[in-house]
Amino acid sequence: MTRTRTALALAAASVLLLTGCAAGADPDAGGEAAAGEEPRSGGVLQIAMSADYSCLDGQQARGGELNIASQILDGLTAQDPETGEIVPHLAESWDISDDASEFTFHLRDGVTFHDGTPFTAQSVKANLEGIANLGARSSLGQTYVDGLKEIEAVDDHTVRIAFEGPNAQFLQATSTTTLGFYADATLALSAEERCQGDVIGTGPFAFEAYTGNTTVELVRNDDYDWAPEQITAHQGPAYLEGLTFVVMPEASVRNGSLQSGQIDVNSGVSVQDRATLDAQGFPVHTYSNPGAPTNLWINVTQEPLDDVRVRQAITHALDREELASVVFEEQEPATNTVSSSTPGYQSQEDLLAYDPELAGELLDEAGWELGADGVREKDGQPLKVRITDYYKYNYTELIQAHLARVGIDAEIQTVTFSERSAILENGEYQIITGNLTRADADIIRTIHSIDQQNTNQREDSVPLDQELADTLAVVDETARAELLTGDVSRALLEEGYAIPMVETLAVIGTGKDVEGFAFDATARQKYYDTWLTE
Template sequence: MSSWHFRRRRLGLLALSLAVAVVAIAGCGAEAAGPRAEGPPKPGGNLVFGLGVDPVSLNPQGGASGNGALYVTRQLVDSLTEQDPATGGLVPWLATKWEVSPDAKVFTFTLREGVTFSDGSPVTAQSVKDNFDSIVAAGAKASGALPFLTGYARTVVVDPLTAQVEFNASNGAFLQATSSSALGLLAPSTLAVPFEERASGKLVGSGPFVLDHYTPNSEVVLRKRAGYDWAPETRRNRGEAYVDTVTFKIIPEAGARTGALQSGQIAAASDLPPQYVGLLRDSGYSFVVRPNPGLVYGFSLNQAAPVLADSNVRRALRSGIDAAEVRDTLLTPDFAVATSVLAKTTPGWLDQSASIGYDPDEANRLLDEAGWRRGADGIRVKDGRPLVLNTVSVSNFGPNQSILELLQQQLKRIGIRMEFKNGTVPEWLETLKTGAFDLAWGNFSRADGDVLRMTYAAAGNNSYRIDDPELEAALRGQQATADPQVRAQFINAAERLIVDRGYAIPVVELTSIIGQSGEVHGIEFGADSRLQQLNDAWVSGPH
């Protein structure tokens, strides 16, 4: 086992059965462990990468939402901008420059000359228009991209290399969205294919790799694109990829995926459960690690639930949760205890750790003050009603079941009974829609503070029934401008309100982890903590 041991006081044994999708720590790159080749990158070879989930859809505009899909599609499509993982700022990519109107309704992009899709067709302003129009026309089917185009009016082709994107309402977060693979540009030949058929891989992009074939539940094979030379300035290698091919092997069972890495069948792997991370570290494997930006894992509270109407109950919940115990018992040190509703890798993050610390004495005091008294079984009762909170969760993150079981025990210590159900994404969404819940456990990854608006604004789905004009003003304020500093001020204000008024309870930051053998070099995460384009990756071994 690793020199760092899981605490076994309660749920340590449960860790042995977890099948987790894990992610990474801010500021950390690949750890130095095991033999590493010296000298310049070695061209050629095949990078074999193990995925824990099948992509299902390779259409970046719709359906390609899990890591299995995002890791693959990022290799095939380029975006107008690139978000620098180190600073959170945007740098040129397909667009060499851009201008934004003061009201964040008009975005004008000047495109790079000489860029082509892999079928030889040019990347032009018409490409931008056709892609964005296609997303809006697809409607709900374009689930991966449509939320970024809220209020989209049209794209005007000013000249062959100038596209003017116009919105009916301010959309200050759109500029960051142009760095996502969801808004990556597809060739006219792909846009001519019915939207549903693109899922199987009938797509052409301008990226450094092209699709060789996709066999569902087996593998995705990509080939290097000859002549590629327009990677953004954040890449060390801005030209053709070093490796000849990338093979994504789909290996759902975590033990089998870890074994394949140890035996040399694959050279790198994602979705590694915590117990295997420790084992691999002890064996000399290195890791690429970075926390996911966006909403941390935690509880969002249904403000319409009668039991949560009292702010004392909401504050007691916050004080009764020991996030460090959750991390130390079920995860690894790669995961950080949350310090805000946003992860530290999110532009606009504000440290609120002083407001969300574990304090069971304060939790008990607040519940006593609210009139909730301990019953014979230790659960508090008021007006004949036990203090029971119904919680919904999604089973897409392996440790969720065990984490909720531990949180259940923690809340029981202060007299709260938490009952929970882990379900599918459709079940989760339906429950949020009906409002038949008290707490919702989950996270939302996005490298922009606008994730708060997408989650908590009353003007949206309003899943948490929040009626707070001050919060709404902050969320709308950050959307009304593209100025990063002004947006950050509004985002900070929203963070404070969400935590201080008990609309959410942050617990732990989701972290992405890729394990790799000593023959792999140059794998990195992007600002979204998803696999970056593999321009810089190379292999020194037999693959």
């Protein structure tokens, strides 16, 4: 099979043409790499994604578009997806002050951007200061560099980064795509222009073309020779000549296209299609996303959710075992404000027990009496809540049923991803579904601190906010993670600020001739070591 660049028109036509491909697929099509076979260079991988995205700039992105940006950008460090260890990448080594307020990075020599310009300490300074200036546009990045005091380019290969106070989470943050680096030509563009994807990084693949709602094309960076050797299988340029991300919203179209060989990767396998792929021998890769699992985030300024007893009742009304069972067998019920794959995780499942009787008692105590129609009432008003959902999770209706059992009438408001982002930013929600991936327990501070994303829309700081801020001074990574996933998480759960439901699971199907597919530590797709057997 000869692999060539797919024409931009392919994706537009494929939605109509590929729905019937599955029936004629040869279950033995393609082949596995023979024992001892060396990776081959060449080919353009076709990757189907479920939706187009509003912004392809990795410094601004916060969702699935980071799977594209992570091919273009490199960080100062990288993170081992198995151990969580931070390893060198664009920085060969680093020094951290005793109080974690100052970081000095010693940069690798010979790194260049896709336009041939050198990556230097000045590049680090310009990018990190630029992220700070993006403000809310970089909703993740601003939390990583919050309190930035000064960046000094000591020389071309040494950069000193100082914060106003301790910032112990920063080292791990330097391994994320959000803190990846762009050339000066990209930094000169407006934030809106960068969202269109015409950006210049240092990564193994370079941007070539973006056709909205259709395709994103990347080409191999032939000069790439600075992969993090501790966590990659080879050095030098990537094996693949390029990557084409194709928008295919319908799950059945993606699955049929994978079976027929018209795409190589289905980046969103549905529960209905998983069994088919397994039966036909297609590799299916899963990874439990670290960070915040799929949650109900609560606006505590909205009645009736301003009462902690109502929030606790919702927590105990949810049967997480049942929620997890309707999606994938590997999916696990949430047992903390972070997933079990997050470094430092410890279970808090006792605070998340399914107990509808307790939920009823809490609502009784709060003055909500069960009405004749099964919906609770107080002062003549029904107990109603609105859940804003942007993804149409398979278990949305099940959540409604769980809450109905204890007398809560839940309305589901389904919105697009961009609509959901605007709603989250302006706080016009009661309950909103969401998850946020990061291989560091500091994600808890990002989501809940009144000084950060404040998804609870709290108007006044509480003792918990000081506890969240204090974690930044805990230099020992293990101790910091244990504090966040222990005492801090318990406080969040007891207050009903976080109502985690199930761990978020990445499920990726690949063609039988695709080898070397991998996830990074944040469950993003990595194609540097990927190759095609034919």
